[in-house]
Amino acid sequence: MLNGKIFIKTFGCQMNEYDSNRIYDSVSKLGFIKTTNQSNADCYILNTCHIRDKAKEKVYHEIGRVKKLYRDKKKPIMVVAGCVAQAENEEMVKREPYIDIILGPQSYHKVNELLKNHIANLKQEETEFDTISKFGYFDQIKNNDNKISAFLTIQEGCDKFCHFCVVPYTRGPEYSRPFNTIISEAEQLIENGAKEITLLGQNVNAYSYKENFKEFRISNLIKHLDQFSELERIRYTTSHPRDMTDDLIDCYSYSNKLMPFVHLPIQSGSNKMLELMNRKHTVDDYLKVYERLKKINAEIEFSSDFIIGYPGETQKDFEDTLELIKKIKFINSFSFIFSPRPGTKAAKLEMIEKNIAKERLTLIQEELFNNQIEINKSLENITINVLVENKMEKQNKLFGRNKYISPVIFDGNENLIGKVVKVKVQTSNQNTLFGLLDKKMEAA
Numbered sequence: 001m002l003n004g005k006i007f008i009k010t011f012g013c014q015m016n017e018y019d020s021n022r023i024y025d026s027v028s029k030l031g032f033i034k035t036t037n038q039s040n041a042d043c044y045i046l047n048t049c050h051i052r053d054k055a056k057e058k059v060y061h062e063i064g065r066v067k068k069l070y071r072d073k074k075k076p077i078m079v080v081a082g083c084v085a086q087a088e089n090e091e092m093v094k095r096e097p098y099i100d101i102i103l104g105p106q107s108y109h110k111v112n113e114l115l116k117n118h119i120a121n122l123k124q125e126e127t128e129f130d131t132i133s134k135f136g137y138f139d140q141i142k143n144n145d146n147k148i149s150a151f152l153t154i155q156e157g158c159d160k161f162c163h164f165c166v167v168p169y170t171r172g173p174e175y176s177r178p179f180n181t182i183i184s185e186a187e188q189l190i191e192n193g194a195k196e197i198t199l200l201g202q203n204v205n206a207y208s209y210k211e212n213f214k215e216f217r218i219s220n221l222i223k224h225l226d227q228f229s230e231l232e233r234i235r236y237t238t239s240h241p242r243d244m245t246d247d248l249i250d251c252y253s254y255s256n257k258l259m260p261f262v263h264l265p266i267q268s269g270s271n272k273m274l275e276l277m278n279r280k281h282t283v284d285d286y287l288k289v290y291e292r293l294k295k296i297n298a299e300i301e302f303s304s305d306f307i308i309g310y311p312g313e314t315q316k317d318f319e320d321t322l323e324l325i326k327k328i329k330f331i332n333s334f335s336f337i338f339s340p341r342p343g344t345k346a347a348k349l350e351m352i353e354k355n356i357a358k359e360r361l362t363l364i365q366e367e368l369f370n371n372q373i374e375i376n377k378s379l380e381n382i383t384i385n386v387l388v389e390n391k392m393e394k395q396n397k398l399f400g401r402n403k404y405i406s407p408v409i410f411d412g413n414e415n416l417i418g419k420v421v422k423v424k425v426q427t428s429n430q431n432t433l434f435g436l437l438d439k440k441m442e443a444a
Contacts, residue, residue, distance in 0.1 A: 003031030004042025007076075009062065012049020014237065015200045016082060018151040020047045023081070023108055025141050030112055039069045041076050043115065048082035050166050050341065059084050063098055077118055079103055079111075083170035087343065105156075105171055109137030131156055131175040139181045143188045148389045148418050149233075149401070150194040154182050154221065155201030160240060162267075163278045163345040164307060164338065167202050174202075176209045179216040183224055195418050196233035196387055197225060204236045205243040219247040226255050232387060232420055235405070237263045241281040244289045252296045260297055261331070261404045264289065265305035269324030270317035273310055278345070283324065290328060301331040301375070301404050308364055309357025310338045311349035318360050322367060329371045331404055332431075335364050369430055376406065376428035383424045383438065384408070388416045408433045 006027055010020045023045065024034055035041055044066055048059050059080060070076060079101040080092060086104035093102065101114050145151075157172045158165070186197055199221060201207060207218040218236060225234050234257045241264055251258050264286070268274055271282050293300045306321060325333075337357045340347035379402075386400040386408045398412040400421070409432060410423050422438035 004033070005035040005037075005040060006032040006043040006045065007035050007038055007041035008045040008047055009038070010047045011055075011058070011082070012051060014151050014198065015153055015156075015202070016047050016049055018153050018200055019082070019105065019108060020045075021145045021151075022138050022141075022143065023047070023111055025144050026108070026111055026138070027115065028144075029141070030115060038066075039073075042074075043079065044076040045079040045081055048080060048084035050083035050087050050170055054339075055084050056088050059092075060096065063096055067098060077101065077115065079114075081105070081108070081111075083166070086170040087166060106131045106134050109134040131172060135175075135177050135181070139185075143185050144192065145189060145194075146192040148193060148387065149196040149198065150189045150192075151198050151200050152182065152186060152189060153177070153200045154218070155204055155207045158202045159206075160203065160242075160280060161278060163276070164310065164341065166341040166344055169343050171202055174206055176207045179209050179211065179220065182221060186225060186228070190228055190230050193418060195231065195420075196235065197231060199234070199236040201236075202238065203240050203243060205239040205245070205248055217245070217247055219245075219251050222248075222251045222255055222258055226257050231257060233403075234258045235261065239264050241266065241279075241286050241289060249289070249292055249296070252293060252300065259403050259405070260300040261303070262293060262300060263303045266324070267305060267307050268310065268313075268317065269321035270313070273313055273317050273321075276312050277307070277310060283320070302328055304328075304330050304333045306333060306335040306364060306368075307338050308335060308361045309352050309354075311346060311351060313352060313360075318364075322364060325364065325367050325371070329375070330368060331375050332372050332406075333368050335361060335368060337361050372430050373428075375404075376430070376433060379425045379433060380428055381425065383422050384433075384435075385420050386410075386423045386435075387420050388412070388418065390417060402433065406433055407431065408435060410435045410437050412437045 008020045008023060010016050032043065046059060046062055049055060063078065066078065077100050078098050080099050081103040082105055085092065085102045089102045092099055100118060103111060103114065155174065155176045157174045158167045159174045161168050189197060199218065205218050209216045222234055225231060234255065244264065266286050267277055267279060269283055274282060290302060384402050386402055388398050388400040390399050391414050392399050396411065397409050398416060400408050402408055408423055423435040424438065425433045425435040427434045
């Protein structure tokens with residue numbers, strides 16, 4: 001049974017994608033083989049995310065779908081992993097008998113043990129915070145991810161306790177991995193063919209590892225990764241404005257591989273709302289970071305996150321957010337109406353009227369989407385550098401991204417995968433650029 005096929009469905013953030021890949025690396029030691037066929041697996045894992053609205057119900061809906069897929073087949077080992085598993089583990093055990101194993105984000109190193117014990121003990125739940133043991137375990141297992149653009153977790157957890165956020169309760173306190181183990185894993189990814197590495201963390205720019213009276217910061221990681229000749233690009237996400245330190249900002253003045261794209265969530269353009277959210281930064285703090293980076297390199301562009309309709313938000317607070325968006329002209333952003341998360345302080349607050357929140361979100365997104373359309377439009381008839389990631393399924397086209405992480409689609413040969421090529425943008429829409437490969441590149 002344990003040498004069968006395994007399928008993992010991943011929800012949510014890039015860190016979940018990284019975690020899913022590492023779970024694959026672990027279970028392969030038991031003989032499990034990855035399958036992309038959802039209806040033909042011996043083990044089915046849902047790696048869940050608790051950030052967006054109705055996350056818990058989406059998990060139950062997905063389990064219902066799996067039940068239908070396997071109605072006339074042998075039931076797979078059903079594993080619910082990730083942040084929903086961490087937050088809702090007791091209820092899940094009671095509510096859904098179809099679940100065999102519940103696995104929190106800091107217990108992924110125990111997945112093999114839980115699977116081996118499955119036959120003897122049908123119900124198992126592992127949701128202790130054991131971050132150090134988890135990373136110690138995975139540091140001994142090679143990362144087999146062979147994507148051109150690879151993720152690398154350097155930090156997990158959060159000590160900020162924003163009043164709307166469940167991360168401190170599902171991922172635990174901030175923990176930074178040892179500097180040398182991160183570099184070793186980066187070397188593995190580069191050997192596997194990675195040309196771009198995105199450093200991940202819930203508060204990635206809070207990375208701080210101390211050894212022999214020396215502190216290593218994310219700036220030290222960027223400086224070290226810069227030295228790998230095979231690596232073309234470096235990115236990092238997600239950042240907190242409070243942790244945009246001088247040393248990190250200075251990286252943009254000397255690193256040729258650090259992309260001029262900063263995802264820096266502000267959540268609101270109102271200082272009153274930021275205080276209510278317990279964000280620990282002001283709009284002025286944010287603008288100072290923006291202005292400093294723009295002074296270093298005018299080509300640096302920002303994206304952000306916005307929560308609309310947070311309890312206590314007035315029309316003036318909303319207009320302040322809209323004004324900030326008009327000022328910075330974010331290249332792309334995530335925006336959504338506030339939805340309470342159980343266990344957070346904001347969950348107890350009185351919600352504003354839903355129709356007002358919806359109207360405000362529509363206006364915010366209209367402004368954000370217009371920014372994206374205008375920025376993409378401005379690139380038409382311009383030749384840009386694109387890192388080619390893969391050939392698109394069922395199409396004879398290549399997919400890549402520009403320095404701002406925008407998707408670019410164009411015709412080309414598969415031998416260009418992994419290379420940075422020049423593409424002249426012909427047309428665009430809100431999210432994607434479409435272009436023609438430079439003839440010299442085609443010949444090469």
